[in-house]
Structures are given as structure tokens and as C-alpha cells.
Amino acid sequence: MSSAPVPIPARRRHDRLFEPSSLVPTSYLSRSPLAEEIIARDLAECVDDDADSDQDSNWDSDSLLGAEDHLDLSAALGAPLISRPTGIAYGTLRPTIAANVPGTPALAPRDVVASRRAERSLLRDNHIIPPKHPRPFEESRWRQLYRRLFSTKVPVGDDEEDHFGPLLSRVSTKALESTPLLTDDGQGYVSPSPSEQQFQWDAAVAGNLIKTTWQREAQTLGQYSRSLIVTFLLHYSVTVTSVFTVGRIGRLELGAVSLATMTANITCYAPVQGLSTCLDTLCAQAYGSGHKKLVGLQLQRMTYLLWMLLLPIVTLWWYSERVLASIIPDPETAALAGLYLRVLILGTPGVAAFESGKRFVQAQGLFHATTWVLLIGAPLNVAANWFFVWKLELGFPGAAAAVVFTQNLLPFLLFLYVRFIEGMECWNGLSKRAFHNWGPMIKLALPGMIMVEAQYFAFEVLTLASSQFGSAHLAAQSIIVTVTSTTFNIPFPLSIAASTRVANLIGARLSGAARTSAKVALAAGLLVGLFNLTLLSTLRFRLPYLFTRDDDVAAIVSRVLPICAVLQVFDSLAAISHGLLRGIGRQRVGTYTNLFAYYLVALPISFSVGWVLRWKLEGLWLGIVVGLVVVSSVELWYLHQADWEHAVEEAEMRLKSDEAQHGVEFK
Structure with missing residues (x-):
């Protein structure tokens, strides 16, 4: 069988990625009018500033490529097999994905290189x-x-x-x-x-000749997810270390740190993470348009906004003892939690700076920057816990001081990385313009904050509920949340990798390969879930004593862990299936399914079984298991029924829509 030669498209996606532009270049095809408005206003304010209209997009291919990878610029652009995850919030409790972040992340030269290598591998495989x-x-x-x-x-x-x-x-x-x-x-x-x-x-x-194999997809998913898993686990280790340290002090302290962490997550960390996800659009918009100095401007603006929002949060935390005492029955636990939160106030500026800083480096394709920072920061966090709690004998407040030390250390290390290694090309110094043009940015950031907050609250409310059963159950809840959140940091990065890979293949019009990749991802998710199930089941009597010496608390944890072990399978499948839905452009299905399952299925069952049947902590977690069964079942059914060819057509239609909006031809 033969056919006429297929001509090389005259212009493909991102073919203007590095072309000069005057205002908002058509090279960056954002579907976010708000993002375009923000960039347009920024450029209008600094139209006479040559530095901010920088178009330095040249890059040294020799430093990035080997002999075989050496690409000329015109052939390098197009890059359909590489994209970046957006809207990811991680570091405390369970990682989450915010509402769909509008806009298309721009590609850095290293992304283009990786795309061409991926294309070449598939051509060889076929x-x-x-x-x-x-x-x-x-x-x-x-x-x-x-x-x-x-x-x-x-x-x-x-x-x-x-x-x-x-x-x-x-x-x-x-x-x-x-x-x-x-x-x-x-x-x-x-x-x-x-x-x-x-x-x-x-x-x-x-010619529909590109196929893939499960071996290729397993290899690719492994490459995509391994650094993400390391990053997520390292970041969450800050929380794990704090719980581990406090658990050696006593039952009340362990329950108090759980209550304090719940309050911090709901009132501060979730809003900060949710708001900062809008930088996934804004920083990428500025970087992709060639106005790299505007990336630093967006960083400053978001950091200042977050610092201003910390003022009411700091006030709430300072008087948190009174608030918590009115909610939970144990005043001593409320007092300790309030003390922990008052110390944590000193770390909130660092949290805001690090969340914004992560987006600053990620917009430049420097995803490994955060990993290197955490590789240094995580061990220092362990040392800080030992120093403050045991060496200085500060006890419970020392654990909070160690968290504060780490929260301020991480942005400082990230600053050193940018200053002395790479990333300075997008920084133009402090600017008064960072105090202007906040309105559109806030409108763009609010959906992300609401979605992250909703996902955090569904799990954090269990901690508040467990406090009604007594200090032992609250301490046990702290251990269970820590263990289950740690295990979730394995399938969740895998789901991000699966989402990215499927989206790349769909964008490249390879629906058959995307289906193969989805099957491999689901199989990998099932294996991870079974591994976590086996781990929690076999170590149910040993894991509690890693965190506490209290026999009553350990006994409660041992009774709940079998339920949490079953949860691992459905939790992993739900994470992977939601990632795949994002990959085919159906993230709203996953978002609505999660909210429905958590708030209308899981929590009502948890409260009913926990109080009416008096199953207490076991009942609370049983409801979560049922909710995850609903989530995984609905999303897997939808994936099974989904028309993947239609997903490819929709991806092409989105490109045509961008073409009509911006006047750029796509093939």
C-alpha cells in the first residue's frame, strides 16, 4: 500500500514561539482573556522599558543536544509530544489539582528537544x-x-x-x-x-502508522513520574517529620499538631496554594510571549498579594486557641494547637514566597530546581527538629519552630538556585509596577483557590470530627492522615505523568497510542494501590509505634489501618483516572465527580456510621472508602465509554479556535 507524499506543514503549533512581537504575540496561544489583559496592561506600562520587552529567545543548541539531537530552529518547533502539568498544589496533606488553568504553557528549548527525541523514539519503534x-x-x-x-x-x-x-x-x-x-x-x-x-x-x-507498546509507555511514565514522586515525598516529609517528632512527646501533643495542621491547611496553605496556581498561566504567558522579565513581575505581584492576605490569617492564628476551644471538647488540646499556630505565624511569609517561586522556575521549564531545593531542605528539616526539640529542649514549641525554619529556608534556597545556577534571565529586579494591575490577576486566581480549598476541606473535616471522640482518637487521626497522605504521594505524581503523556499523544493526533498509554497507567496505578494495601496491612501493628509510644493510640490506628489499606486501591485508581480525564480534556467530569462523591456520599456516610453506629474513627474512614469507590467507578466507566477520536478532534478544534482568535495558521 502506498500513498502520495504528505507535504511538510508550512506552519505548526508554536512555530512563532521565538518570533519578535510588539504587544501580546500570537505565538503564545492562551485561551484566557484575563491573562492576555494582564500581560497587555503590563506591557503598556513598560512600553519604553527595553528590558521588559526583551525578546531574547536564542538558545545554544550545542549545550542541550548531542550530535544526533542537533536541531535547526525551524525544524525544532512544533513539539507536540511535550507539555507541562499546571495547577498542581502539593506539600501538605494530600496533593490536589486546581480548577482547569486557562492558557497553554509555553515551551522552553529543553522541552522542544525532549519532544523531538520522543518523536524520534516512536519513529524507531515503528x-x-x-x-x-x-x-x-x-x-x-x-x-x-x-x-x-x-x-x-x-x-x-x-x-x-x-x-x-x-x-x-x-x-x-x-x-x-x-x-x-x-x-x-x-x-x-x-x-x-x-x-x-x-x-x-x-x-x-x-498515514496512521504511529503505534506504541506497553513497554514504551511504561518506560515513558516512569521517566515522567520518578522526579515528581521524589519532589512530592520530599516536600511532604516536612509534615511527616513534624508529626513523627511530636508523636514522641505525647498523646495530647500529637492530637494538637493534627488540629493545628488542619487549621493551617484550611485557613492558609490551601488558599495560598490555590491562588498561586494562576501563575501557571501568567508566568507561562509572559515567558512564552518572549517578555521574560514580566515573569519576575508576576512573581512579585502574587507574592505581595499573598503577604497582604496573611494579615487576617495571622490575626486568626494568634487568637486560634479561643476559636478551637469553642469547637473541640478538650481545652488542653486547643491550647497546645493554638500555641503551635502562633509559632507557625513566622513561617507564613516563607510559604507564600515558595509557592510563588515554584511557579517562577516552572514557567522556565526548571522543574528540577524545586527537587534540588528539597533534596537540601528535607534533611535540614530533620536536623532542625532534632536541634529545636531535643538539643534546645524546647519540646512541643520546638517542633513548630523547626517547621518555621524549613518554611523560610526553602524560598531562600530557591533564591540561591535562581541567582547562582539558572533562572535569572526572567528577573529584572524589584519594581513598583508589582503593586498595579491586581484586579484581573485576582479574578484569574479565585477559581483555583476555591477548588483547592474544596478538596482540602473534604479531608480536613475528618480531623475536626475525630476531635469529638477524645484526645486518643485525635492523635490516631494524625497518624492515619500522615500515613495515607504519604502513600498518596506515589500514585498522584503518576497520575500527573499519565495526564501529560495522554495529552501529548492526543495533541499529536495519536488516539490509539493514547489509549495504550491510559491502559498502562491504570495498570500501574492498580499495582501501586496493591503495593500500598500490602504495606499497610502487613505493618498495621508496627506503623503506629513509629509515631507514638501510647498503646491506646496505637491500638486505634491498628484497627483503622485495614480500612485505609482497602482505600489505597481505589484512591490510586481514582487518582490515575482523574489524571487521564485531564489528559483528554474532560477534567470537569473528574472535578464534579470528586466533589459529589466527597460531599454527598463520603462525608454523610462517615458522620452517620461514625456517630449513629458508634464506629468512631473506623466509621469516618469507611465513608471515605465508599466515596473513593464511587469516584473510581464513575471515572473508569467514563473513560471506558469515552470517544478518544473525538478528543483528538476537539484538540484540533481548540487549535483552530486559537488560530481564528490570533490569526496564526496551524497544521
Whole structure:
């Protein structure tokens, strides 16, 4: 079967990514009018400032690419296989995804390189371009078995394996004159040039020849998620270390830190994280438009806004003892929680600065910056807990002081990274303009705050409920929340990786490959859930004593952990399925399903079983299990019924809509 050659598209997505522009360039195709308004106002204010209209988009490909990866700029743009997750909030309790963040994140040069490498790998897997490492003439049986089990190549039969010429002829009846498929001696292969690779990729996609394997998708999901898992676990280790330390002090202290953390999450951390997710749009908008100095301006503006919002929060925390004493029956626990919160006040500016700073570096594609910061900060947090609690003998307030130390240390380390390693190109110093143009930014930020707050509150209310059963149950709740949130930091990053990969494949019009990737992600999520189930089940009598020496508290935790073990399977599947829904552009289905399941199913069952049947903490967590069963079942059913081809069509329609709005041609 053969067909006429498919022409290389004259202009593809992001083909104007690095073109000069005068105001709001059409290269960055945001679907957020508010974001465009903010950038337009900022540029209007600094139209005479050459630094803020910087268009320095040149990059040294030699520093990013090897010999095989060396791309010319015109062939490098397009990058359909790389995108970035947005709206992610993590660090305390359970990570969450905010409401759909409008706008399309801009691609950094390293993203373009990664996209081209991903395209080349798929072309090799489908035998369309020469393999990187030709198969030897003779292979051992073990080598053959290994290749059959783990090779990422699409199977086409033993006689056709690695014979890429016939498959390429199905794409085009003529090869490019400058693309030798074999060297003169017929032994070695010559890889195509970047422009030839682009031709072959576009033609192969048009000919529906690009397939994938579970081995390829498992490898890709592993690469995408491993650094995310490390980052999430390191960030949450700040909370784990605090609970671990306080648990060695006593039962009341353990319950108090749980109550204080609940209050801090609902009143401060969730709003701060939710509001800062709008920088995923604003910083990316500024970076993608080529006005890189505006990225630093957005950082300053959000940080100042968050610091101003801390004023009423600080007031609430200072008098929190009175508020909590009116809610919970144990005044001593309320007093300790109030003391913990008063100390935490000193760390709130650092929390706000770090949340904004994360978005500042991520807009530049520097996702590893946060990981490096946490690799230093997490061990120092452990040392700080030992120093304040045991060395200085401050006890319970020392645990809060250690948290404050870490919360202020992390933004400082991030500043050092930007200042001395990379990221300074988007900083133009402090500016008075950061105090202008707040209205549109607040409108853009509010949906993210509301969604994060809603997801936090659904779980935090269990801590408030458990306080009604006594200090032992409140202390046990602190341990259970810590354990289940730690385990959730494995499937949640995997869901982000799955969402990114599926979205990339859908954007590249590879619906079949996207379905394969989704199946692999669900299988991986199930395995992670079963692993967590086994872990909690087998260690149900040992885990509690890592956090407490109180036998009563440990006994309660041991009774609840089997329920939490079952929860792990559905929690993991729900996380993966929600990520896949985001990948195919159906995130609203997952969002509404989660809110319905938590507030109309899980919490009513929790309160009913907990109080009416007197199951107490076991009843509270049983309701959460039922809610997650509903979430995972509904989302999996929707994914099974979803029309993936229609998702591809919708992605193309969104591009055409952007084209009509901005006057840019897409292919």
C-alpha cells in the first residue's frame, strides 16, 4: 500500500514561539482573556522599558543536544509530544489539582528537544527510521527473550523487524534525496536530518502508522513520574517529620499538631496554594510571549498579594486557641494547637514566597530546581527538629519552630538556585509596577483557590470530627492522615505523568497510542494501590509505634489501618483516572465527580456510621472508602465509554479556535 507524499506543514503549533512581537504575540496561544489583559496592561506600562520587552529567545543548541539531537530552529518547533502539568498544589496533606488553568504553557528549548527525541523514539519503534542500535546478526536466547519482553519496538514479525524501508514506503512513495537509508556497505544506518525527521513524523501520523507498546509507555511514565514522586515525598516529609517528632512527646501533643495542621491547611496553605496556581498561566504567558522579565513581575505581584492576605490569617492564628476551644471538647488540646499556630505565624511569609517561586522556575521549564531545593531542605528539616526539640529542649514549641525554619529556608534556597545556577534571565529586579494591575490577576486566581480549598476541606473535616471522640482518637487521626497522605504521594505524581503523556499523544493526533498509554497507567496505578494495601496491612501493628509510644493510640490506628489499606486501591485508581480525564480534556467530569462523591456520599456516610453506629474513627474512614469507590467507578466507566477520536478532534478544534482568535495558521 502506498500513498502520495504528505507535504511538510508550512506552519505548526508554536512555530512563532521565538518570533519578535510588539504587544501580546500570537505565538503564545492562551485561551484566557484575563491573562492576555494582564500581560497587555503590563506591557503598556513598560512600553519604553527595553528590558521588559526583551525578546531574547536564542538558545545554544550545542549545550542541550548531542550530535544526533542537533536541531535547526525551524525544524525544532512544533513539539507536540511535550507539555507541562499546571495547577498542581502539593506539600501538605494530600496533593490536589486546581480548577482547569486557562492558557497553554509555553515551551522552553529543553522541552522542544525532549519532544523531538520522543518523536524520534516512536519513529524507531515503528521501524520508520533506522534503529539507534542495529540488532546483531547473532543473539543469545536470553537476549532474544529479553528483547521480546522489554523491547519498545512495535512487533511486526521476525522477518520484518528493523526493516524500516518497506514501512516508510507506505508513508511516501519517494524518499527524500538527502536521506540515505543505508550506508554504502549496507552495514550501518544513517539517521535522518532534523528536517527529514519532521517530514517522516508528519507523514507517518497522517498515514496512521504511529503505534506504541506497553513497554514504551511504561518506560515513558516512569521517566515522567520518578522526579515528581521524589519532589512530592520530599516536600511532604516536612509534615511527616513534624508529626513523627511530636508523636514522641505525647498523646495530647500529637492530637494538637493534627488540629493545628488542619487549621493551617484550611485557613492558609490551601488558599495560598490555590491562588498561586494562576501563575501557571501568567508566568507561562509572559515567558512564552518572549517578555521574560514580566515573569519576575508576576512573581512579585502574587507574592505581595499573598503577604497582604496573611494579615487576617495571622490575626486568626494568634487568637486560634479561643476559636478551637469553642469547637473541640478538650481545652488542653486547643491550647497546645493554638500555641503551635502562633509559632507557625513566622513561617507564613516563607510559604507564600515558595509557592510563588515554584511557579517562577516552572514557567522556565526548571522543574528540577524545586527537587534540588528539597533534596537540601528535607534533611535540614530533620536536623532542625532534632536541634529545636531535643538539643534546645524546647519540646512541643520546638517542633513548630523547626517547621518555621524549613518554611523560610526553602524560598531562600530557591533564591540561591535562581541567582547562582539558572533562572535569572526572567528577573529584572524589584519594581513598583508589582503593586498595579491586581484586579484581573485576582479574578484569574479565585477559581483555583476555591477548588483547592474544596478538596482540602473534604479531608480536613475528618480531623475536626475525630476531635469529638477524645484526645486518643485525635492523635490516631494524625497518624492515619500522615500515613495515607504519604502513600498518596506515589500514585498522584503518576497520575500527573499519565495526564501529560495522554495529552501529548492526543495533541499529536495519536488516539490509539493514547489509549495504550491510559491502559498502562491504570495498570500501574492498580499495582501501586496493591503495593500500598500490602504495606499497610502487613505493618498495621508496627506503623503506629513509629509515631507514638501510647498503646491506646496505637491500638486505634491498628484497627483503622485495614480500612485505609482497602482505600489505597481505589484512591490510586481514582487518582490515575482523574489524571487521564485531564489528559483528554474532560477534567470537569473528574472535578464534579470528586466533589459529589466527597460531599454527598463520603462525608454523610462517615458522620452517620461514625456517630449513629458508634464506629468512631473506623466509621469516618469507611465513608471515605465508599466515596473513593464511587469516584473510581464513575471515572473508569467514563473513560471506558469515552470517544478518544473525538478528543483528538476537539484538540484540533481548540487549535483552530486559537488560530481564528490570533490569526496564526496551524497544521
